[in-house]
Amino acid sequence: MTTTGSQRREFTAFVITGGLAALVNVVSRVGFSTVVHFELAVLLAYGCGMLTAYLLARRFVFVNSRVSVRRSFAAFCLVNAFAVLQTWVVSLGLRNWLLPLLGIVVFRDLIAHAIGVAVPVVSSYFGHKHISFRDHP
Secondary structure (H helix, E strand, C coil): CHHHHHHHHHHHHHHHHHHHHHHHHHHHHHHCCCCCCCCHHHHHHHHHHHHHHHHHHHHHHCCCCCCHHHHHHHHHHHHHHHHHHHHHHHHHHHHHHHHCCCCCCCCEEEEEEHHHHHHCCHHHHHHHHHHHCCCCC
């Protein structure tokens, strides 16, 4: 497979596994929202989604990585610190400002959170490719 084809396959696998992790994130946020405020639920759900994303990315996306589990997970958490900030700011900005401004009330939390989860896809891919799971230790 060509380098471009390999990169395309890797990015596609990242988007698919990330989509599954995003589903875990959003579904767990709905559950957490029944017991805590939206702001905290977003952060707790991000942890569930992040653990899912790590396990799937290590197994199905960055298969050539020789970085240890301990080191790759630590780096994964670091990269995700930036992503969770993006998710949190976008989710809260949409929920508390833009969606009400547009008159969107129905499913406001779900819409805001789903968009917030989708925002860091590209930055996360490159961060994980070059930091968390780089091909060389």
